[in-house]
Amino acid sequence: MEKGINRASEIYKIKDLIRSAFTIFPDDYNDTKLKNGSKPCVFLSHKNEDKEACLKIGKYLEEAGIDYYLDIYDKELQYAAEKNDPIKITHHIKEGIRLSSHMIVVISEKTINSQWVPFEIGYGHASIVDKTDKNLKNDQIFDLAFLALKEISDLSIPDFLKIAFPIRGIKSLNEYIEKIKPDEVELKKYYTSDHPLEKNLSWDK
Template sequence: MALNRYYYPTKYDSRSQAISLGVKCVFISHQQKDKEPANKIADYLMAAGIDVYFDAYDNDLKIHYQSNNARAVTDAIRKGINNSSHMLVLVSPNTLHSTWVPFEIGYGFDKTDLYVLCLKGIQKGGLPEYVKTAKIIRDIYDLNNVTSDISGLGKEVLLKSNRIEEYNSYANPLYSIMDSIITGG
Protein backbone atom coordinates (compact mmCIF):
# COMPACT_ATOMS: atom_id res chain seq x y z
CA MET A 1 0.00 0.00 0.00
CA ALA A 2 1.29 3.43 -0.89
CA LEU A 3 1.06 6.50 1.28
CA ASN A 4 0.23 10.15 1.31
CA ARG A 5 3.61 11.77 0.73
CA TYR A 6 2.84 14.48 3.28
CA TYR A 7 3.57 11.88 5.96
CA TYR A 8 6.84 10.77 4.37
CA PRO A 9 9.72 12.02 6.54
CA THR A 10 11.93 13.04 3.63
CA LYS A 11 10.93 16.22 1.80
CA TYR A 12 12.77 17.26 -1.35
CA ASP A 13 13.57 20.85 -2.24
CA SER A 14 13.14 20.31 -5.96
CA ARG A 15 11.48 17.95 -8.37
CA SER A 16 14.85 17.10 -9.93
CA GLN A 17 16.10 15.87 -6.56
CA ALA A 18 13.00 13.69 -6.10
CA ILE A 19 13.11 12.38 -9.68
CA SER A 20 16.83 11.58 -9.48
CA LEU A 21 15.97 9.26 -6.60
CA GLY A 22 13.17 7.59 -8.58
CA VAL A 23 10.33 9.03 -6.46
CA LYS A 24 6.92 8.62 -8.08
CA CYS A 25 4.20 10.64 -6.45
CA VAL A 26 0.97 12.15 -7.78
CA PHE A 27 -0.06 15.61 -6.60
CA ILE A 28 -3.89 15.72 -6.47
CA SER A 29 -5.13 19.17 -7.53
CA HIS A 30 -8.80 19.90 -6.91
CA GLN A 31 -11.28 22.54 -5.87
CA GLN A 32 -12.26 22.28 -2.19
CA LYS A 33 -15.89 21.40 -3.04
CA ASP A 34 -14.53 18.29 -4.77
CA LYS A 35 -12.75 17.00 -1.65
CA GLU A 36 -14.78 13.76 -1.50
CA PRO A 37 -14.09 12.69 -5.11
CA ALA A 38 -10.45 13.77 -4.69
CA ASN A 39 -10.16 11.56 -1.63
CA LYS A 40 -11.57 8.58 -3.57
CA ILE A 41 -9.06 9.17 -6.38
CA ALA A 42 -6.19 9.46 -3.87
CA ASP A 43 -7.29 6.20 -2.17
CA TYR A 44 -7.57 4.45 -5.56
CA LEU A 45 -4.03 5.45 -6.53
CA MET A 46 -2.60 4.48 -3.14
CA ALA A 47 -4.32 1.07 -3.36
CA ALA A 48 -2.51 0.65 -6.70
CA GLY A 49 0.80 1.30 -4.93
CA ILE A 50 1.26 4.92 -6.01
CA ASP A 51 2.19 7.60 -3.50
CA VAL A 52 0.12 10.79 -3.56
CA TYR A 53 0.26 14.26 -2.13
CA PHE A 54 -3.31 15.03 -1.06
CA ASP A 55 -3.84 18.25 0.85
CA ALA A 56 -6.48 16.87 3.21
CA TYR A 57 -3.70 15.31 5.26
CA ASP A 58 -1.42 18.36 5.26
CA ASN A 59 -2.20 19.93 8.64
CA ASP A 60 0.21 22.82 8.06
CA LEU A 61 -1.61 23.72 4.86
CA LYS A 62 -4.98 23.59 6.65
CA ILE A 63 -3.77 25.99 9.33
CA HIS A 64 -2.31 28.40 6.77
CA TYR A 65 -5.48 28.28 4.67
CA GLN A 66 -7.75 28.89 7.68
CA SER A 67 -5.61 31.81 8.83
CA ASN A 68 -5.63 33.33 5.32
CA ASN A 69 -1.84 33.15 5.09
CA ALA A 70 -1.59 33.07 1.28
CA ARG A 71 2.21 33.03 1.27
CA ALA A 72 2.38 29.96 3.52
CA VAL A 73 -0.37 28.23 1.49
CA THR A 74 1.61 28.92 -1.68
CA ASP A 75 4.79 27.54 -0.10
CA ALA A 76 2.98 24.38 1.07
CA ILE A 77 1.56 23.81 -2.43
CA ARG A 78 4.97 24.35 -4.01
CA LYS A 79 6.55 21.81 -1.63
CA GLY A 80 3.85 19.28 -2.49
CA ILE A 81 4.39 19.75 -6.22
CA ASN A 82 8.20 19.75 -5.87
CA ASN A 83 7.94 16.36 -4.16
CA SER A 84 5.74 14.97 -6.94
CA SER A 85 6.53 13.46 -10.31
CA HIS A 86 2.97 13.74 -11.62
CA MET A 87 0.01 16.04 -11.16
CA LEU A 88 -3.61 15.00 -11.49
CA VAL A 89 -6.04 17.90 -11.83
CA LEU A 90 -9.65 16.99 -11.09
CA VAL A 91 -12.11 18.89 -13.27
CA SER A 92 -15.74 19.45 -12.33
CA PRO A 93 -18.04 22.46 -12.68
CA ASN A 94 -16.55 23.63 -9.37
CA THR A 95 -13.09 23.91 -10.93
CA LEU A 96 -14.18 26.99 -12.88
CA HIS A 97 -14.54 28.84 -9.56
CA SER A 98 -11.24 27.72 -8.05
CA THR A 99 -8.60 30.27 -7.14
CA TRP A 100 -5.88 27.71 -6.37
CA VAL A 101 -6.22 25.09 -9.14
CA PRO A 102 -4.99 27.48 -11.88
CA PHE A 103 -2.00 28.40 -9.69
CA GLU A 104 -1.20 24.72 -9.08
CA ILE A 105 -1.39 23.97 -12.80
CA GLY A 106 0.80 26.95 -13.64
CA TYR A 107 3.40 26.03 -11.05
CA GLY A 108 3.41 22.32 -11.88
CA PHE A 109 3.04 22.59 -15.67
CA ASP A 110 6.71 22.16 -16.53
CA LYS A 111 7.68 20.41 -13.30
CA THR A 112 5.39 17.38 -13.42
CA ASP A 113 3.74 15.04 -15.88
CA LEU A 114 0.38 16.79 -15.97
CA TYR A 115 -2.94 14.96 -16.34
CA VAL A 116 -6.50 16.28 -16.21
CA LEU A 117 -9.12 13.91 -14.80
CA CYS A 118 -12.73 14.59 -15.74
CA LEU A 119 -15.29 13.83 -13.08
CA LYS A 120 -18.62 12.28 -14.09
CA GLY A 121 -20.52 14.09 -16.81
CA ILE A 122 -17.82 16.57 -17.86
CA GLN A 123 -18.14 16.96 -21.61
CA LYS A 124 -15.08 17.46 -23.80
CA GLY A 125 -16.21 21.01 -24.60
CA GLY A 126 -16.70 21.70 -20.87
CA LEU A 127 -13.01 21.77 -20.04
CA PRO A 128 -11.49 25.11 -19.04
CA GLU A 129 -9.04 26.43 -21.62
CA TYR A 130 -6.10 26.31 -19.19
CA VAL A 131 -6.27 22.49 -18.92
CA LYS A 132 -6.64 21.57 -22.57
CA THR A 133 -2.88 21.27 -23.16
CA ALA A 134 -2.53 18.45 -20.61
CA LYS A 135 -3.17 14.75 -21.09
CA ILE A 136 -6.90 14.19 -20.52
CA ILE A 137 -8.28 11.27 -18.49
CA ARG A 138 -11.91 11.08 -19.55
CA ASP A 139 -13.01 7.92 -17.73
CA ILE A 140 -12.07 5.02 -15.43
CA TYR A 141 -10.72 3.05 -18.38
CA ASP A 142 -8.21 5.85 -19.09
CA LEU A 143 -7.35 6.20 -15.39
CA ASN A 144 -6.57 2.49 -15.15
CA ASN A 145 -4.17 2.85 -18.10
CA VAL A 146 -2.46 5.88 -16.53
CA THR A 147 -2.27 4.09 -13.17
CA SER A 148 -0.54 1.18 -14.90
CA ASP A 149 1.91 3.55 -16.60
CA ILE A 150 2.79 5.42 -13.41
CA SER A 151 3.12 2.30 -11.28
CA GLY A 152 5.20 0.49 -13.89
CA LEU A 153 2.98 -2.57 -13.50
CA GLY A 154 0.81 -4.03 -16.23
CA LYS A 155 -2.90 -3.40 -15.97
CA GLU A 156 -3.52 -7.15 -15.81
CA VAL A 157 -1.17 -7.45 -12.82
CA LEU A 158 -2.95 -4.57 -11.05
CA LEU A 159 -6.35 -6.14 -11.74
CA LYS A 160 -5.36 -9.67 -10.65
CA SER A 161 -3.79 -8.38 -7.44
CA ASN A 162 -6.95 -6.33 -6.71
CA ARG A 163 -5.03 -3.05 -6.71
CA ILE A 164 -7.45 -1.57 -9.25
CA GLU A 165 -10.94 -2.55 -10.37
CA GLU A 166 -12.28 -3.12 -13.88
CA TYR A 167 -13.53 0.10 -15.41
CA ASN A 168 -17.02 -1.29 -15.96
CA SER A 169 -17.47 -2.90 -12.55
CA TYR A 170 -20.10 -1.58 -10.15
CA ALA A 171 -17.60 -2.53 -7.42
CA ASN A 172 -15.16 0.08 -8.71
CA PRO A 173 -14.96 2.76 -5.97
CA LEU A 174 -14.82 5.47 -8.66
CA TYR A 175 -18.01 4.36 -10.42
CA SER A 176 -20.13 7.08 -8.77
CA ILE A 177 -17.72 9.94 -9.56
CA MET A 178 -16.31 9.06 -13.00
CA ASP A 179 -17.69 7.76 -16.27
CA SER A 180 -16.74 4.11 -16.95
CA ILE A 181 -15.73 4.57 -20.58
CA ILE A 182 -16.37 7.25 -23.15
CA THR A 183 -16.07 6.26 -26.77
CA GLY A 184 -15.56 8.69 -29.61
CA GLY A 185 -14.93 12.48 -29.51
Protein backbone atom coordinates in the same frame (compact mmCIF):
# COMPACT_ATOMS: atom_id res chain seq x y z
CA MET B 1 2.67 -5.57 -3.42
CA GLU B 2 3.84 -2.38 -1.76
CA LYS B 3 1.07 0.20 -1.61
CA GLY B 4 1.57 3.87 -2.31
CA ILE B 5 1.50 6.52 0.40
CA ASN B 6 0.06 10.00 0.71
CA ARG B 7 3.17 12.15 0.80
CA ALA B 8 1.26 15.03 2.35
CA SER B 9 1.07 13.01 5.58
CA GLU B 10 4.68 11.86 5.29
CA ILE B 11 6.14 15.22 4.35
CA TYR B 12 7.45 16.06 7.81
CA LYS B 13 9.42 12.81 8.09
CA ILE B 14 10.88 13.43 4.64
CA LYS B 15 11.89 16.96 5.62
CA ASP B 16 13.63 15.66 8.72
CA LEU B 17 15.61 13.15 6.66
CA ILE B 18 16.64 15.86 4.21
CA ARG B 19 17.61 18.27 6.99
CA SER B 20 19.81 15.58 8.51
CA ALA B 21 21.68 15.29 5.20
CA PHE B 22 21.84 18.99 4.29
CA THR B 23 22.93 21.86 6.48
CA ILE B 24 20.69 24.28 4.59
CA PHE B 25 17.17 23.59 3.33
CA PRO B 26 16.19 26.63 1.19
CA ASP B 27 12.60 27.26 0.14
CA ASP B 28 13.47 26.74 -3.52
CA TYR B 29 15.21 23.40 -2.94
CA ASN B 30 14.45 21.05 -5.83
CA ASP B 31 13.63 17.63 -4.38
CA THR B 32 15.29 15.76 -7.25
CA LYS B 33 16.08 12.63 -5.24
CA LEU B 34 12.48 12.34 -4.13
CA LYS B 35 11.20 12.85 -7.67
CA ASN B 36 13.51 10.16 -8.96
CA GLY B 37 12.52 7.60 -6.34
CA SER B 38 11.32 4.10 -7.08
CA LYS B 39 7.64 5.13 -7.18
CA PRO B 40 5.88 7.96 -8.98
CA CYS B 41 4.01 10.55 -6.93
CA VAL B 42 0.87 12.24 -8.27
CA PHE B 43 -0.14 15.69 -7.01
CA LEU B 44 -3.95 15.87 -6.96
CA SER B 45 -4.97 19.43 -7.83
CA HIS B 46 -8.62 20.05 -7.00
CA LYS B 47 -11.32 22.38 -5.72
CA ASN B 48 -12.02 21.86 -2.03
CA GLU B 49 -15.65 20.92 -2.72
CA ASP B 50 -14.41 17.88 -4.67
CA LYS B 51 -12.31 16.50 -1.82
CA GLU B 52 -14.51 13.43 -1.27
CA ALA B 53 -13.92 12.32 -4.86
CA CYS B 54 -10.20 13.06 -4.48
CA LEU B 55 -10.00 10.93 -1.34
CA LYS B 56 -11.32 7.98 -3.37
CA ILE B 57 -8.99 8.73 -6.30
CA GLY B 58 -6.01 8.94 -3.94
CA LYS B 59 -6.94 5.61 -2.36
CA TYR B 60 -7.23 4.06 -5.83
CA LEU B 61 -3.73 5.28 -6.73
CA GLU B 62 -2.44 3.99 -3.40
CA GLU B 63 -3.80 0.51 -4.12
CA ALA B 64 -1.96 0.61 -7.47
CA GLY B 65 1.36 1.22 -5.71
CA ILE B 66 1.50 4.93 -6.61
CA ASP B 67 2.30 7.67 -4.10
CA TYR B 68 0.13 10.76 -4.16
CA TYR B 69 -0.04 14.20 -2.58
CA LEU B 70 -3.45 15.36 -1.37
CA ASP B 71 -3.22 18.65 0.47
CA ILE B 72 -6.08 18.04 2.89
CA TYR B 73 -3.64 15.81 4.81
CA ASP B 74 -0.99 18.54 4.96
CA LYS B 75 -1.57 19.94 8.45
CA GLU B 76 0.69 22.93 7.92
CA LEU B 77 -1.11 23.91 4.73
CA GLN B 78 -4.52 23.49 6.35
CA TYR B 79 -3.42 25.65 9.27
CA ALA B 80 -2.24 28.33 6.83
CA ALA B 81 -5.62 28.15 5.08
CA GLU B 82 -7.46 28.56 8.39
CA LYS B 83 -5.35 31.65 9.10
CA ASN B 84 -5.96 32.94 5.55
CA ASP B 85 -2.21 33.23 5.00
CA PRO B 86 -1.67 33.22 1.19
CA ILE B 87 2.13 33.35 1.49
CA LYS B 88 2.31 30.15 3.54
CA ILE B 89 -0.42 28.49 1.46
CA THR B 90 1.62 29.17 -1.67
CA HIS B 91 4.79 27.85 -0.01
CA HIS B 92 3.17 24.56 0.99
CA ILE B 93 1.49 24.05 -2.38
CA LYS B 94 4.83 24.55 -4.15
CA GLU B 95 6.44 22.18 -1.68
CA GLY B 96 3.88 19.46 -2.46
CA ILE B 97 4.36 19.90 -6.21
CA ARG B 98 8.15 19.69 -5.85
CA LEU B 99 7.69 16.37 -4.05
CA SER B 100 5.67 15.04 -7.00
CA SER B 101 6.63 13.56 -10.35
CA HIS B 102 3.14 13.90 -11.90
CA MET B 103 0.03 16.04 -11.55
CA ILE B 104 -3.63 15.18 -12.07
CA VAL B 105 -6.03 18.12 -12.17
CA VAL B 106 -9.44 16.90 -10.99
CA ILE B 107 -12.08 19.02 -12.71
CA SER B 108 -15.77 19.51 -12.06
CA GLU B 109 -18.23 22.33 -12.66
CA LYS B 110 -16.85 23.89 -9.46
CA THR B 111 -13.24 24.07 -10.66
CA ILE B 112 -13.79 27.20 -12.74
CA ASN B 113 -14.33 29.15 -9.50
CA SER B 114 -11.10 27.98 -7.88
CA GLN B 115 -8.46 30.56 -7.03
CA TRP B 116 -5.71 28.01 -6.41
CA VAL B 117 -6.11 25.35 -9.13
CA PRO B 118 -4.87 27.65 -11.95
CA PHE B 119 -1.82 28.53 -9.83
CA GLU B 120 -1.12 24.84 -9.16
CA ILE B 121 -1.36 24.05 -12.87
CA GLY B 122 1.02 26.87 -13.80
CA TYR B 123 3.58 25.97 -11.17
CA GLY B 124 3.18 22.26 -11.91
CA HIS B 125 3.79 22.86 -15.61
CA ALA B 126 6.99 24.76 -14.85
CA SER B 127 8.17 22.36 -12.15
CA ILE B 128 7.19 19.03 -13.72
CA VAL B 129 6.26 19.22 -17.41
CA ASP B 130 8.97 21.62 -18.59
CA LYS B 131 11.58 19.11 -17.42
CA THR B 132 10.32 16.26 -19.61
CA ASP B 133 11.84 15.13 -22.90
CA LYS B 134 10.97 17.82 -25.46
CA ASN B 135 11.04 15.20 -28.24
CA LEU B 136 7.98 13.44 -26.88
CA LYS B 137 4.59 13.98 -28.50
CA ASN B 138 1.69 15.33 -26.44
CA ASP B 139 0.04 11.91 -26.16
CA GLN B 140 3.29 10.49 -24.75
CA ILE B 141 3.56 13.00 -21.91
CA PHE B 142 1.79 11.82 -18.77
CA ASP B 143 3.34 14.22 -16.26
CA LEU B 144 0.33 16.56 -16.42
CA ALA B 145 -3.17 15.11 -16.80
CA PHE B 146 -6.74 16.23 -16.20
CA LEU B 147 -9.36 13.93 -14.74
CA ALA B 148 -12.97 14.85 -15.54
CA LEU B 149 -15.58 13.89 -12.96
CA LYS B 150 -18.88 12.43 -14.17
CA GLU B 151 -20.68 15.75 -14.41
CA ILE B 152 -18.17 17.27 -16.86
CA SER B 153 -18.80 17.24 -20.61
CA ASP B 154 -16.09 17.53 -23.24
CA LEU B 155 -17.22 21.09 -23.91
CA SER B 156 -16.51 22.03 -20.28
CA ILE B 157 -12.77 21.32 -20.46
CA PRO B 158 -10.89 24.65 -20.21
CA ASP B 159 -8.59 25.39 -23.16
CA PHE B 160 -5.52 25.64 -20.92
CA LEU B 161 -6.04 22.02 -19.85
CA LYS B 162 -6.28 20.64 -23.38
CA ILE B 163 -2.48 20.35 -23.42
CA ALA B 164 -2.76 17.80 -20.60
CA PHE B 165 -3.22 14.03 -20.92
CA PRO B 166 -7.02 13.44 -20.84
CA ILE B 167 -8.56 11.14 -18.24
CA ARG B 168 -12.31 11.12 -18.83
CA GLY B 169 -13.33 8.07 -16.83
CA ILE B 170 -12.31 4.80 -15.19
CA LYS B 171 -11.07 3.21 -18.41
CA SER B 172 -8.66 6.04 -19.24
CA LEU B 173 -7.60 6.36 -15.57
CA ASN B 174 -6.56 2.70 -15.64
CA GLU B 175 -4.66 3.31 -18.89
CA TYR B 176 -2.89 6.27 -17.26
CA ILE B 177 -1.99 4.21 -14.19
CA GLU B 178 -0.58 1.46 -16.43
CA LYS B 179 1.74 4.06 -17.99
CA ILE B 180 3.22 5.33 -14.71
CA LYS B 181 2.87 2.55 -12.13
CA PRO B 182 5.70 0.27 -10.98
CA ASP B 183 6.07 -2.66 -13.38
CA GLU B 184 5.36 -5.35 -10.79
CA VAL B 185 1.96 -3.94 -9.81
CA GLU B 186 -1.23 -5.42 -11.25
CA LEU B 187 -4.47 -3.46 -11.09
CA LYS B 188 -7.31 -5.08 -9.18
CA LYS B 189 -10.21 -6.21 -11.37
CA TYR B 190 -13.65 -4.74 -10.67
CA TYR B 191 -17.14 -5.11 -12.03
CA THR B 192 -19.05 -1.92 -12.86
CA SER B 193 -21.28 -2.07 -9.79
CA ASP B 194 -18.52 -2.54 -7.21
CA HIS B 195 -15.86 -0.19 -8.56
CA PRO B 196 -14.82 2.33 -5.85
CA LEU B 197 -14.96 5.23 -8.34
CA GLU B 198 -18.23 4.27 -10.06
CA LYS B 199 -20.14 7.19 -8.51
CA ASN B 200 -17.48 9.73 -9.45
CA LEU B 201 -16.23 8.72 -12.92
CA SER B 202 -17.76 7.44 -16.13
CA TRP B 203 -17.10 3.73 -16.59
CA ASP B 204 -16.28 3.37 -20.28
CA LYS B 205 -14.29 6.55 -21.01
